[in-house]
Amino acid sequence: MEDVAILKPVVVLLAWTMVMWLWMYATRIPAINSLPKPTEPGADVGWTGAKLEQLIAPRVQWKAHNYNHLHEQPTLFYAVALVLALIGQGEGINATIAWIYVVLRIIHSIWQATVNRVAVRFALFALSTLALMALIVHAAIPVLL
Numbered sequence: 001m002e003d004v005a006i007l008k009p010v011v012v013l014l015a016w017t018m019v020m021w022l023w024m025y026a027t028r029i030p031a032i033n034s035l036p037k038p039t040e041p042g043a044d045v046g047w048t049g050a051k052l053e054q055l056i057a058p059r060v061q062w063k064a065h066n067y068n069h070l071h072e073q074p075t076l077f078y079a080v081a082l083v084l085a086l087i088g089q090g091e092g093i094n095a096t097i098a099w100i101y102v103v104l105r106i107i108h109s110i111w112q113a114t115v116n117r118v119a120v121r122f123a124l125f126a127l128s129t130l131a132l133m134a135l136i137v138h139a140a141i142p143v144l145l
Contacts, residue, residue: 003090004085004091005091006095008095009081013070016070020066023113024066024067028056028064031056031060032056062113063113065112066108066113070105073129076132077101077102077132084135084138089142097138098131101132101135108121
């Protein structure tokens with residue numbers, strides 16, 4: 001199982017995404033329940049995240065924003081990690097870089113969900129992106145050359 005050491009951070013990020021899902025709903029459902037009840041029948045039918053942006057405090061929405069972010073760039077991480085595992089390059093430096101990516105994404109999540117200062121959030125995102133780029137290069141070299 002050593003060649004697939006890179007799958008451990010993959011599973012941790014998958015699990016973290018579910019933690020963010022729980023945190024999102026643990027804060028969002030009470031916020032929705034505390035909203036004034038619509039006076040017109042059906043006024044609350046078909047609400048979207050955009051509608052909730054107008055109704056729920058930003059601090060509550062930050063968790064939902066991060067949950068959505070965990071379905072964007074990390075999809076590239078999952079793909080490249082699987083490629084590296086399949087070609088026997090999922091150990092050593094690649095596994096270490098994968099852990100760095102996951103730790104940075106978890107810190108990014110906690111920061112976005114609590115403090116959400118954009119400069120720090122962007123720095124965490126940029127650092128995690130550099131780690132992702134390194135993994136992509138490490139996958140591209142043996143696959144394409």
